[in-house]
Amino acid sequence: MLTHHQLRDHLSVCHGCHSRATPFGIKALDSGEFTRISPYTVKLAVDPTLMTLLSVITTIDQDRAGDIVIPTGLQNPAEYLKNPVVLWAHNRFTVPPIGTCQRLDVQPDRIVAETKFAQGVPLAEDLFRLYEQGILRGWSIGFVPVKAGLLPEPDVAGGRGRYVPATRRGLQIDEWNLLEYSAVPIPENPGELTVAIQKGIVHDGLLREWLAQVPDDPGGRWWRASPAAAFSELMV
Numbered sequence: 759m760l761t762h763h764q765l766r767d768h769l770s771v772c773h774g775c776h777s778r779a780t781p782f783g784i785k786a787l788d789s790g791e792f793t794r795i796s797p798y799t800v801k802l803a804v805d806p807t808l809m810t811l812l813s814v815i816t817t818i819d820q821d822r823a824g825d826i827v828i829p830t831g832l833q834n835p836a837e838y839l840k841n842p843v844v845l846w847a848h849n850r851f852t853v854p855p856i857g858t859c860q861r862l863d864v865q866p867d868r869i870v871a872e873t874k875f876a877q878g879v880p881l882a883e884d885l886f887r888l889y890e891q892g893i894l895r896g897w898s899i900g901f902v903p904v905k906a907g908l909l910p911e912p913d914v915a916g917g918r919g920r921y922v923p924a925t926r927r928g929l930q931i932d933e934w935n936l937l938e939y940s941a942v943p944i945p946e947n948p949g950e951l952t953v954a955i956q957k958g959i960v961h962d963g964l965l966r967e968w969l970a971q972v973p974d975d976p977g978g979r980w981w982r983a984s985p986a987a988a989f990s991e992l993m994v
Contacts, residue, residue, distance in 0.1 A: 760906045760929075765792070768908075768926065783823020784929055787900075791937055793848055795898040795944065797821045802870065804890050809875040809882075810860065811889055815897040815939050817868040824909065824928025829869045831933040833904055835862050838936045844873050845940040846881060848900050853964075856882040856941060871897075871939065880962040885941050893954050896944030905933035943969055 760768070766786045784794045796816040803812040820826050842859035857875040876882040888894040909928040951969060960966050 760903075760908065762790075762903065765903060765906060765929070768929070782821045784825045784827075784931070787848065789850070790902075791848070791900045792903060793898050793900050793940075794821070794825060794827055794931075795896055795942060796827075798868075799895055799897045801889060801892065801895065806890060809857075809877055809886050811873045811875070811886065813871060813873065813889070813897065814868050815871045816899050818866070820928065824926070825930070826909070826928065827899070827901075827931040827934065829864055830866055831905070831931060832862075832864055832869065832936055833933055834935045835864060838862070843938045845900070845938050846885065847942055847968075848898065848938070848940045850938075853881065854879060856885055859939070881965050884960045884962050884965050887959055888951075888954065889941070891954070891959075893950050893959075894941065894944065896942040898940045898942045899936060900938045900940060901931075901934045901936050903931050903934050906931045943971075 765784075769784065769786045782795050782797060784792055786792055794816070796814070796819070798814065798817045798819050800814045801811065802814065804810070816827060816829060818826065818829055839859065839862065843855045844857040844859055846853050846856050855876065856879065857873050860872040860874050863870040875886040885894065907930055909930050911927055954960060955966055955969060960969060
């Protein structure tokens with residue numbers, strides 16, 4: 759089992775292996791919090807009147823960096839729901855919370871959350887519309903690992919003789935405490951995001967500036983190979 763210090767060292771030493779190539783994988787923030795974007799988040803239901811969104815916020819699937827977070831390893835759902843904060847890009851200090859979590863459904867292969875977006879807060883209302891219309895889809899959990907270990911060494915041999923560059927060993931988080939979860943700027947289609955900004959769907963000026971940094975690249979090539987520095991500007 760890895761300690762928090764060992765986890766941070768592992769992620770720091772291997773920063774150049776994968777973090778420069780993808781926003782995915784477990785990240786260690788300066789605050790002591792760890793974050794991870796799930797590769798398969800999805801919208802399940804939406805209520806425009808109440809501004810609530812039911813969605814998958816994390817799954818058991820291995821992400822592009824090779825990391826796994828076990829959904830049933832969540833140790834503190836009742837404690838979290840006493841202060842169920844939902845943030846924008848894990849930003850606790852310069853942006854108000856965008857909403858609260860109304861309920862959590864922990865399933866063997868995923869966690870489903872109902873988010874109530876804050877009414878009267880332009881940033882939150884803009885984000886709700888973007889998720890409601892399917893323009894944004896990404897969610898990221900902010901957590902503290904309780905029990906974690908290393909997965910086997912990655913296979914450097916690609917299929918049909920292709921060479922796959924070696925990356926760091928993946929992490930498996932077996933037990934963890936949830937601090938918050940965040941909406942993150944991962945679009946379903948970057949082109950649709952550009953159109954939404956042009957049409958004036960996004961009213962909050964700061965959010966427009968953030969989202970304008972997402973390149974309009976057909977097929978999402980930028981998200982498969984984006985510099986860590988570019989993504990980190992959106993993540994605090």
